[in-house]
Amino acid sequence: MIVLGLTGSIGMGKSTTAKMFSDFGVPVHDSDEAVHRLYRGKAVPLVEAAFPGTTAGGTVDRAKLAERVLGDPAALKRLEALVHPLVRADATAFLKRHHAAGAQLAVVDIPLLFETGGQERVDQVVVVTAGPEVQRERVLARPGMTEEKFEKILAKQVPDEEKRRLADFVIDTGRGMEAARLAVADIIEELTGKRPVAKAS
Known part of the structure; x- marks a missing residue:
């Protein structure tokens, strides 16, 4: 089974592209979705122990946790040290299941793939990209996003140009959804x- 890592900077269309792979019948492990699940399960006691008062009713309160770690690099590092291994274990279990089921290809959606050395854990990498103007417009349209927040997030990410250089495949979502869907189909083929034939929705 080929394991394809999917990544891209903020606002590049990674989630939309992951759904396109899924629509073509390719199993996709979504790191963000895994974190949401872990914040209602395995991660709860660990987060509460490290950041008391940030969980309630057996769930991590994301707003309280964000208040505690944003703007505090040491706290963020502590949180990542707790959560990243759990997400990795979740992805490993997912890949084992699909390998056993005979899948030829599986996608692992990793937001900070190059930033965390994730390219070592996949066979090939697809990077989702778009022009800087398109990216900025998409990100600033998000609720609660500001120029300052956007710049901070960008500063933590490997630059788009570098990601594209390191990728095995590049999908430009700035050229429209149909072009992106065709690019996904080409990669799968x-x-x-x-x-591939898209599943009926």
Whole structure:
């Protein structure tokens, strides 16, 4: 089974592209979704022990946790040290299941793939990109996003140009959804030898 890492900077269309792989029948592990699940399960006692008062009713209160770690690099590092191994274990279990089920290809959606050395854990990497103007417009349209927040997030991410250089495949979502969907189908065909057909929604 080929493991394809999917990544891209904020606002590049990674989640939309992950859904396109899924629509073509490729199993996709979504790191963000895994964190949401872990924040209602395994991560709760660990987060409460490290950041008392940030959980309630067996769930991590994301707003309280954000208040505690944002703007505090040491606290953020502590949180990442707790959560990243859990997400990695979740992805490993996901890949084992699909390998056993005979999948030819599986996608692991990793937001900070290059930043965390994730390229070592996948066979090939696809980077989702878009022009800087498109990216800025998409990100600033998000609720609660400001120029300052956007710049801080960008500063923590490997630059888009560098990501594209390191990628095996690049999908430009700035050219429209249909072009992106075709690019996804081309990648699947190249890796599996079969032209995929989208599942009926």
